[in-house]
Amino acid sequence: MWSPSTSEPSTVLSLLQPLDPVQQRHSARIKRERRWQRQRLALGLACLSLLSGALWLDAGGMVWPILLLPLGSAAVFFYASFALRRSNSEWEWRTSVLAIFIPPLFTTAWAWMMREQLPASSLVLPFVLQPMLLLLAGLPLLRYVAATLLNLLLITAIIASASFTFLPAVSAVLVVVLATVLGINTAQHLLQNQQRMLVMRQRVAENAEKMAERNQKMRKLAFEDPLTGLANRLHLINQLRQTLKNPLSEAANSVVFLIDLDFFKTVNDQYGHAAGDALLIEIAQRFKALVRRGDLVCRLGGDEFVILVRGLNKPAEIITVADKILAKLSEPVWYQQQQLPLGGSIGIAPWLPDLRSPASWLKSADEAMYQAKVAGRNRYVIADFATQARSDT
Numbered sequence: 001m002w003s004p005s006t007s008e009p010s011t012v013l014s015l016l017q018p019l020d021p022v023q024q025r026h027s028a029r030i031k032r033e034r035r036w037q038r039q040r041l042a043l044g045l046a047c048l049s050l051l052s053g054a055l056w057l058d059a060g061g062m063v064w065p066i067l068l069l070p071l072g073s074a075a076v077f078f079y080a081s082f083a084l085r086r087s088n089s090e091w092e093w094r095t096s097v098l099a100i101f102i103p104p105l106f107t108t109a110w111a112w113m114m115r116e117q118l119p120a121s122s123l124v125l126p127f128v129l130q131p132m133l134l135l136l137a138g139l140p141l142l143r144y145v146a147a148t149l150l151n152l153l154l155i156t157a158i159i160a161s162a163s164f165t166f167l168p169a170v171s172a173v174l175v176v177v178l179a180t181v182l183g184i185n186t187a188q189h190l191l192q193n194q195q196r197m198l199v200m201r202q203r204v205a206e207n208a209e210k211m212a213e214r215n216q217k218m219r220k221l222a223f224e225d226p227l228t229g230l231a232n233r234l235h236l237i238n239q240l241r242q243t244l245k246n247p248l249s250e251a252a253n254s255v256v257f258l259i260d261l262d263f264f265k266t267v268n269d270q271y272g273h274a275a276g277d278a279l280l281i282e283i284a285q286r287f288k289a290l291v292r293r294g295d296l297v298c299r300l301g302g303d304e305f306v307i308l309v310r311g312l313n314k315p316a317e318i319i320t321v322a323d324k325i326l327a328k329l330s331e332p333v334w335y336q337q338q339q340l341p342l343g344g345s346i347g348i349a350p351w352l353p354d355l356r357s358p359a360s361w362l363k364s365a366d367e368a369m370y371q372a373k374v375a376g377r378n379r380y381v382i383a384d385f386a387t388q389a390r391s392d393t
């Protein structure tokens with residue numbers, strides 16, 4: 001009959017927000033990591049281009065020495081940047097060892113092939129740029145220094161024994177083997193990362209679904225009476241507040257009917273609490289069947305109900321609704337083959353221009369209901385306009 005509107009008090013809404021600081025921190029960290037990875041990739045590619053360009057100028061037309069160094073460096077860079085992302089210490093150790101030993105091998109092969117026309121600038125390039133790539137890929141500083149020193153030693157050795165022909169052949173074979181291993185490893189990593197991403201996306205979707213369900217449940221708890229399923233006091237106050245804010249024409253034809261069951265305590269005392277509950281549920285069903293779309297049936301608590309009816313322009317219409325409510329209360333209620341006593345007193349409070357708050361509106365309905373009790377119960381009393389205005393001050 002009712003649904004939680006967008007007009008809940010902000011305090012309640014803030015309770016219902018899916019706030020999960022751990023999740024927020026996690027996604028911020030992932031974003032930061034991705035940004036950093038993109039930057040490293042861009043810098044790495046820039047260094048590679050620089051290296052390739054410089055080698056092209058230096059190599060004097062020889063194609064495969066030109067390709068060997070940048071391609072090898074690229075393989076190391078990509079491999080190291082993927083593998084070092086893993087926190088697994090075994091992986092980090094393996095990656096670091098490969099990252100330290102492979103660049104010197106590339107450099108060695110390259111330096112030997114270029115030994116005839118090796119200018120000083122060519123030595124500086126692999127010496128500086130290649131380890132720099134590793135640093136960008138995430139290699140710790142100490143290992144970067146180790147890689148650099150190894151490079152330096154090997155280049156010096158190559159220059160010193162430029163006539164030693166066995167070294168480039170061994171280097172070339174090793175480079176091919178290692179590049180293959182690296183390629184396979186990188187592909188494995190890419191695949192694993194992709195699978196991890198898929199699993200993570202699935203988990204995020206599941207969490208979002210659970211969160212929506214939890215929100216829905218919390219909304220129900222916050223705005224629904226658990227016994228009857230009717231709107232509760234909080235929701236009614238919300239609606240009354242909205243009504244008071246509405247344009248004059250909409251607010252002016254809204255009327256509060258406050259119904260308090262007569263001698264309900266005796267139902268509990270004579271037939272038991274379960275019988276009392278059954279009667280409350282039955283009354284809730286009857287009231288729900290009575291109202292139109294846009295009206296609101298609510299259980300204030302205990303044996304008190306409120307029906308907020310819209311579109312009642314004339315006193316005669318108010319009386320018609322009150323009679324209908326009394327008629328519903330006069331229908332017999334059966335519980336385990338026993339008829340339960342039932343009746344109710346109704347206080348009616350139509351909207352007034354002086355009304356300032358939901359509380360004062362309910363108060364005048366409550367006063368009128370009390371008058372109906374005093375006058376003999378099972379009847380209605382319409383709040384006296386003067387009293388109603390006074391109660392609002």
Ligand SMILES: Nc1nc2c(ncn2[C@@H]2O[C@H](COP(=O)(O)OP(=O)(O)OP(=O)(O)O)[C@@H](O)[C@H]2O)c(=O)[nH]1
Pocket residue numbers: 227260261262263264265266268272273274275276277280301302303373
């Ligand atoms: N079964 C049941 N009883 C409830 C529930 N909530 C409140 N009550 C009982 O409802 C009764 C309300 O009694 P009152 O409204 O004070 O008194 P009454 O007997 O209706 O008398 P009048 O209102 O003066 O006609 C109390 O005995 C409460 O214990 C509920 O959820 N289930």
